[in-house]
Amino acid sequence: MSNHKAAHAPELAVSEWFNTATPLTLAALRGRPVFLHTFQVLCPGCVAEAIPQVKRIERVFANTDLQIIGIHTVFEHHAAMSPVTLQAFLHEYRLKSPVGVDLAEDGSDIPLTMRRFGLRGTPSSVLIGRDGSILHHAFGVEDDIAVGARIAMALSARVPEIEPAPVSEQDGACADGKCEAPSSSKDAA
Numbered sequence: 644m645s646n647h648k649a650a651h652a653p654e655l656a657v658s659e660w661f662n663t664a665t666p667l668t669l670a671a672l673r674g675r676p677v678f679l680h681t682f683q684v685l686c687p688g689c690v691a692e693a694i695p696q697v698k699r700i701e702r703v704f705a706n707t708d709l710q711i712i713g714i715h716t717v718f719e720h721h722a723a724m725s726p727v728t729l730q731a732f733l734h735e736y737r738l739k740s741p742v743g744v745d746l747a748e749d750g751s752d753i754p755l756t757m758r759r760f761g762l763r764g765t766p767s768s769v770l771i772g773r774d775g776s777i778l779h780h781a782f783g784v785e786d787d788i789a790v791g792a793r794i795a796m797a798l799s800a801r802v803p804e805i806e807p808a809p810v811s812e813q814d815g816a817c818a819d820g821k822c823e824a825p826s827s828s829k830d831a832a
Contacts, residue, residue, distance in 0.1 A: 650776065650777050651775055651776055651777070652669050652677075652760075652769070652771045652775055652776065652777050653669075653756075653759035653760060654668060654669055654670065654759075655667070655668065655669060655679075655712070655714065655743060655756050656745065656746035656748075656754070656755035656756045656759065657714070657743030657744060657745065657746060657756070658743075658744045658745075658746045658747070659726050659743065659744045660741060660742070660743050660744075661726075661729065661730060661733055661741070661742045661743075661744075662733065662738065662739060662740060662741045662742055663741035666743075667710075667712060667741055667743070669771065669775060670775075672710050673773070673774070673775050673803075674773055674802050674803065675708045675709070675710050675773060676708070676709050676710070676770070676771065676772060676773055676778075676794065676797035676798055676800070677709075677710045677711075677712060677769075677770070677771040678700060678709060678710070678711045678712070678768065678769075678770055678771075678794060679712050679713075679714060679760075679768065679769040679770075679771060680693060680697055680711070680712075680713050680714070680766065680767070680768045680769075681713070681714045681715075681716040681745070681756075681757065681762055681765050681766060681767045681768070682694065682713060682714075682715065682716070682765050682766050683715065683716060683717055683718075683719070683765045684715070684728055684729060684732040685719075686765045686766065688765070688766055688783065688784065689765050689766045690736075692766070692784040693765075693766035693768075693784050694736055694738065696784060696787060696790065697711065697713065697738065697740070698736075698737070698738065699787060700790070700791075700794065701738075701739055701740055703791065704794060704798075707798050708798070709794060709797075709798060710740075711740035711741075712740065712741050712742070712743065713738065713740060713741070713742035713743070714742070714743050714744075714745050714756055714757075715729050715742060715743070715744050715745060716745040716754055716756065716757045716762065716765055716767075717744075717745065717747070717754065718752055718753050718754065718757065718764070718765075719752070726744055729742070729744065743756075745757055760780070761780075762782070763782045764782060766782075766783065766784055767780075767781065767782050767783075768780075768781050768785075768790070769781075770793050770794065770797055771797075772797055772800060773797070773800050773801075773802055773803055774800075774803045778793065778796075778797055779793050
């Protein structure tokens with residue numbers, strides 16, 4: 644899906660990260676294009692087509708500022724696709740880019756990031772522009788040339804002026820991509 648007026652990408656909801664020392668947020672990555680791909684370790688199309696494509700994207704765009712993020716979006720066979728299974732999968736398939744486990748909550752079989760992005764299943768991919776807007780959204784695996792052309796166009800886009808995020812004096816004042824300024828008792832005098 645390509646939009647004339649691109650929607651702003653919702654924030655990721657991840658319970659655990661692999662291949663990164665610190666958790667990633669789309670807000671912190673603003674200014675860089677992001678290729679987000681969702682998969683399940685027991686999804687035949689993911690294993691046979693999407694993961695090899697992601698490895699090619701990792702290789703071809705390694706010297707750019709493209710951020711590739713995998714989201715393990717489990718909506719079936721939950722017990723078989725644990726974080727331990729995912730860690731072994733990432734090792735065996737040699738994926739280098741960061742991978743997060745989509746947050747399951749509210750007793751729903753559909754994890755939160757999958758719902759926020761309106762994904763139909765796996766494999767899916769979302770290309771996010773430097774300004775945080777969704778440039779392209781796809782279900783299934785598209786041709787390498789089309790994906791590469793879209794990524795190249797996102798990389799060639801001008802880097803937007805980014806306003807710094809508000810700084811809070813309190814720990815834990817930032818949540819869900821929003822930071823709340825602390826109230827000041829000095830103003831009461």
